[in-house]
Amino acid sequence: MNLQETSGLYIHIPFCLGKCHYCDFYSVTAISVIPDFLRALNKEMEMYRNRSDVFDTLYIGGGTPSLLTSPQLEDILISVQKNFDLMAEPEITIEANPADLDQSLLESMREIRINRINIGIQSFDEKVLAFLSRRHSAKQAISAIEASRKTGFKNIGLDLIYGVPAQDMDSWLDTLKQAVAFSPEHLSCYQLTLGAETPLGIRYQAGEFLMPGEELQYEFFINTSEFLEDARYIHYEVSNFSRGMEYASRHNQKYWDHSPYLGLGPSAHSFRDNRRWWNQRSVNQYIVAINAGNLPVEETENLTMEQLRLEALCLGLRTKKGVSFDDFRNRYHCDLFAEKKEMINKLREEGLISIQDGRLYPTQTGLAVADRLALI
């Protein structure tokens, strides 16, 4: 690890009131387990107490962290401060469901120094929300954004989904228009993907509905990028846009930069010194492991230099800042241009990447097909 490098801390709250039919994240609806989980989480933090990292970001994700009560959230923050070295002015993000965000919860979040809220809006179109089986309405989404602003949040992110069968381009552009009207500092626009085991994935495989084809997905992507850039957002990563780079997610950039991060809670992943490890996925197994005095780690992987290079290239080409040849040589001991000359030239000819000032950049079309760029 670079000595100057700061780390990110991620906490996974694996509970939701109901499962959205497209969701592949680990979460359970057994909310009666929350108190046992929180006790285990506190112990997990104590187990990592002597780490030398200095953290400048904390991300409380899930699941639905906004299901927790104000005292439960406060206890988590107290435990973080007790066990980890947090830098001054850390970025502290919480993910929230619009249905949970009343004024009193929002005020408590501000009091415990949460300074960034990421609200899972997904769409302002009721038809789309129903198809996705979200538990909130468009009206609740609007109230949640307004209440967050009113409480004093100066860094608000909205998550949106496109490429939903119940949605046409007009519906999507209308959702973008409504989102931009609130001037959120950050927008994440994800293309709907259906895991094979999810209820919607099963219905899709049974032929109940069609998903948008490649061409239409491309149109969604390009229209999104153009619409938001016209609205003065920076398209800084395949799915992410910010109103200036100061609002780009500091935490998520650590995942794309191979910076160290520590993940706590079921299924959370960690990375440090070329090593990646992840926790037990099941909340019950997680609690059992911790109560037996063990770290709840399911598996550890030591990445070879070749794996690191490939990851760095794939992740770098998903971001607007691309990949610096010098940084790549220093960090991964590889002359990228010499190694991949033929492929780089081919992708340049196809207009998918460009080279400027010693960096390899994805073009807008390149960002749209970032998964294919990863194959170089």
Ligand code: SF4
């Ligand atoms: S609220 Fe989020 S984490 Fe929970 S089921 Fe829905 S998409 Fe998944």
